[in-house]
Amino acid sequence: MDTDFAKRRRRDLIVAACLAVIAALVPLFVKDVYVQNIMVLTLMYAALSQSWNILSGYCGQISLGHALYFGLGAYTTTLLFTKFGVLPWFGMLGGGLISALIAMALGYPCFRLRGHYFVIATIVIAEIALLLIQNWDWAGAALGIDIPVRGDSWLKFQFTRSKLPYFYFALGLACVAWFVTWWLEDSKWGFWWRAVKDNPDAAESLGVVVFNSKMGAAAVSAFLTAVGGSFYAQFVSYIDPESVMGFQFSLLMALPAVVGGIGTLWGPMLGAVILIPLTELTRSFIGGSGRGVDLIVYGTLIVLISLARPQGLIGLFSPKRKEAVR
Amino acid sequence: MTAETIIQSLASGLLMGLLYGLIAVGLALIFGLMDVVNFAHGEFLMIAMYATFFLFAFFAIDPLLAAPLVAAALFVFGAVVYLLIVRFAVRAKANAGMVQIFSTFGLAIVMRGLAQFFFTPDYRSVTHSWLGGKTISLGGIFLPEPQLVGAAVSIAAFGGLYFFINRTDFGRALEATREDAGAVALVGIDKNRVFALGWGLGAALVGLAGAIMSIFFYIYPDVGASFALIAYVTVALGGFGSVFGAFAGGIIVGLVEATTAMILPPSLKSVGIYAVYLLVVFVRPRGLFGSI
Known part of the structure; x- marks a missing residue:
């Protein structure tokens, strides 16, 4: 079984490398800005959902408050840049580190909670942060912040003429998130997390330090999510509390993993590739004429998938994969 | 701040709190029965408010008279949701917790979309009703x-x-199913029927709350979302599954909200509720009255 596992991991890595190369070549053929925009969003959600999946999927601690870390990343970068002129790259790193620290500080009391008490705590904490930012005048309050355009440059991570640099960054981010997950899957942490998810009491009795492994998952997950937030702020060059820290965003981040397959390596990617283009297309083709149709399509899809394929759509590709991991 | 204004806002907080309890109790009932959190609870409230509004707009039925009708309609709706969705969600073998959360979340999104589609995102209100806008003065309050x-x-x-759960046959069946859904089958109770009736009852209670709320709240497709989180906090604070919790x-929640609004700017009044929730569960991870 061990060799099977090693073989599968090698195959996963090769497939991922091929997919990344193919994805990198796509913009050579697809010049349409609208389509490129959808591709950037798809890659961003893939990366975000992959990060969410580390804490919620692998470690089993369902967070519906990840918008907190996304918003922290977006706000740290934006505030440092607009108020102090700090380059977004440092803001990205800083936002990631701050988020990881905050995730651990919050995890300290929250990881004692189980089940729905934990889920609601994550929602409530993100909601408190949202309300605080909405009332914080220096940070733009409810109106948000416009990021001033200072011309195209990699140094300031701003591009007005072409979306391609954003595309390649998002692709890089998705690759990093995937690779981190791939790497962690086979590490001591990965095994601990799956044990904690399946049965925390049994894991504890076998010597897994449940609390520390949850903290580790939270820190990694929050760091990557915050980097995604920094990227998003630069990409749309305008942020406001509701759009980057609202509850809706926590959900949007989780759904690709839910649709593709929670706690799987490929699930978040697959889910994002299906969900994001579908949402964007329904929004632009039907959404305009009859408001709410995009929500109806989206919601119906989620209900049907979670009822018909609770293990996610990834199971369609290799039904035996789950057993192989265990 | 005088003593009078403090009593005034605590009194309104208490009244609002009792209503929060009514909004939340359906959620607690369903959770106690089958360990499922209905994440479309806020949307149940939303359609109850719309139903009240349309009864008023088309048939000039006052929300107070509409309340029993709306509760009955929601009863049917809740039972149907159980039979069409939740029944299958609880059977899931993989990712059981996630499936419950996201199947009802998906339903919530669909309901919101349908409301936008059919009722438009406009804000509606019951413009005149028997009680709307009237106040009573009790010793200056x-x-x-x-x-x-x-x-x-x-x-x-x-x-x-309370009477229903403790004194009627169906109430006892409800209690028995909640304690051991497998064993009740042995005494001839159809688990699915009890669950469907439980969902109906839970929905009817939030329907009752919605009918009252429509007298003094704007009605719009997203109205449920703002009350849903308060309802989850209310239920978790009391302890999941405890109806009287x-x-x-x-x-x-009502009193804390009123107190927070006295100290912090009104836009931050929910922060107090959320902070109290966190404080309570950090000290008692099962809520105030929840059992292990």
């Missing part, structure tokens, strides 16, 4: 009549629920 009646309905509903939780 002004209490709005709709909230007062809402509080009375809430107390009556909790009283009725929801009653106590509602009162606490």
